[in-house]
Amino acid sequence: MDTVLELEHLTVRFDTKAGNVSAVTDLNLTIQRGECIGIVGESGSGKSQTFLASLGLLAGNGKTMGRALFRGQDLLKMNRDELDKLRGDRVTMIFQDSGTSLTPHMRIGEQLMEVLVAHKGHAPDVARKRVLEVMESMRIPDIEKRLTQYPHEFSGGMRQRVMIAMALVCQPDLLIADEPTTALDVTVQAQILNLFRALKAHTKSSIVLITHDLGVVAGLCDRVVVMYGGRMVEEAPVADIFASPKHPYTQGLLRCMPRLDQLLDTDLEAIPGQPPNLQKLPKGCAFAERCTQAIERCHTERPILRQLSPTRRAACHLLDAA
Amino acid sequence: MKTVLKVENLKVHFPIKAGGFLNSKIIPLRAVDGVSFEVGAGECLGVVGESGCGKSTLGRAVLQLIKPTDGKVLWLGENLCDLPREQMRQKRSNLQLVFQDPLSSLNPRLTVAEIIREPLYATDPTIGREDADQRIDEIMKAVGLLPEMRNRYPHEFSGGQCQRIAIARAMVLKPKLIICDEPVSSLDVSIQAQIINLLRRLQKEYGLSLIFISHDLSVVRHLCHRVMVLYLGRMMELADRDSLFAKPLHPYTQALISAVPIPDPAKERAKGTLILSGDLPSPLNPPSGCVFRTRCLKATPKCIKEVPTVEVLENGHQIACHHWLK
Structure with a gap:
């Protein structure tokens, strides 16, 4: 196996006026070459912070513990120069809001070429050729004109396409996409997801897709990690997570969304309650308060993430009993 | 009612x-x-x-x-x-x-x-x-x-x-x-x-x-x-829920419905999504004729010239498209 990224006991904390906030706690995850992995969770589940922390992009009051091994090197021990060499070249990240990720006063072509000049030391004409090639694979019409805009x-x-193109010009080992289609309309989302599908088929890059939309995950990912309250609660191959979710939270998520392939004339099975307060995480399972199947033990003891089969893990006391 | x-x-x-x-x-x-x-x-x-x-x-x-x-x-x-x-x-x-x-x-x-x-x-x-x-x-x-x-x-x-x-x-x-x-x-x-x-x-x-x-x-x-x-500010289709989702008549509605990802890996990967090209045109300068024609798969020269009128079908289904029968 060819491991690209290995997170070991990754923990992210923020110091705030109101006290410590644990955004991510003890996360262990490996990503193989060419794999597309979906990270699913609600706001505050720690799905974005996990990867921002790994790439050294946390806010100033954030602290990261554990290890984040990229091709065997610990990203968390690197200084800024070393990180800058990797980021944008071997590891790239795209964000939800493409409007604020691009430099407003630079032409699109210059911004794209700059990446190649900085990381690969390409001459401008070589860089330009590569940029044209990538823009073409993003199916952007009228490229020559577009590059001067x-x-x-x-x-x-279109901006999200440019962001993806920028993330791909150096052929990275790992592309992290944080809610890449959330701000887009459905018909445009379909276009972008199609690009990701082509990307998966034609490159060896590993893709991390951070999203709250299980539909997007279903179409694209090979493996799915579900996070809740800063911890991984379940991990499984994509077919399994939809066919037989093990954690009550995953089950609840799948049941509570209205779907176009099923028609219900009853109420949706909503998950009761509110997401957990990260400043006051309970002693037991973070989901226990909202879990309809919770037993006494769930409130007193935190379930550990157990290996259920070679490819599946879940953290729930109910699975011990079974 | x-x-x-x-x-x-x-x-x-x-x-x-x-x-x-x-x-x-x-x-x-x-x-x-x-x-x-x-x-x-x-x-x-x-x-x-x-x-x-x-x-x-x-x-x-x-x-x-x-x-x-x-x-x-x-x-x-x-x-x-x-x-x-x-x-x-x-x-x-x-x-x-x-x-x-x-x-x-x-x-x-x-x-x-x-x-x-x-x-x-x-x-x-x-x-x-x-x-x-x-x-x-x-x-x-x-x-x-x-x-x-x-x-x-x-x-x-x-x-x-x-x-x-x-x-x-x-x-x-x-x-x-x-x-x-x-x-x-x-x-x-x-x-x-x-x-x-x-x-x-x-x-x-x-x-x-x-x-x-x-x-x-x-x-x-x-x-x-x-x-x-x-x-783009115009009505394309109006129908009761079941007929709209079961049999959308307007090409835009068809594309919209087909673009929604289904949370089921087998179904999602098997379904062919109708991918519309391009983006929404600027509302300051909308296309002539049918506003959807620039992204429509069925568009013909008629769509450039004439604004489609809203047709009301027997079951109350309303549709504004020259080619919905095709």
């Missing part, structure tokens, strides 16, 4:  | 300054351009479309929060567009609105009880304190808030709870129609379901009419009886 002249969907 | 709201040929045009410094001119941005529909008592009408299609403007124009440029909004037969301000204010107790972002639509300096009390005082300044308190408690319970929470401030609540407060504020006057503008879009999936269930329940219990504006087709299908599809 500024970000504000692009629509949201 | 009795019709409570009838909208006829509604137009909302915003004057926009365009052109350079010397040859600047005012051109109209046609946010809503000739939309007609009806809402029955106790009915939920879904309004779907992508950003910029005019769905929010439509909602606001119905409530006269934006003055329509042209057309009629008939509420129980009375044209709201002609009403003087004070009379319109009286009507508002029957017509309420719930916004997408619950936190920013609640006054941060007021407690929950004060927020819900405001509309009560606004419509009836003589209402007694006890009467008002009783109605506040009642409506808080109805939307799933504990009466103990009445003295807390909005920032102490999560997004889902804030949306409940906003719904309570809209419901406290026992309105007949509520326009919900993307009420669940900013909420987490698990919380979305709670609010959708709440709206469904309130609608049944109180015999409310709802106009549910959303970009999420799955949610609309779950909640609404009839659905209207908008594109």
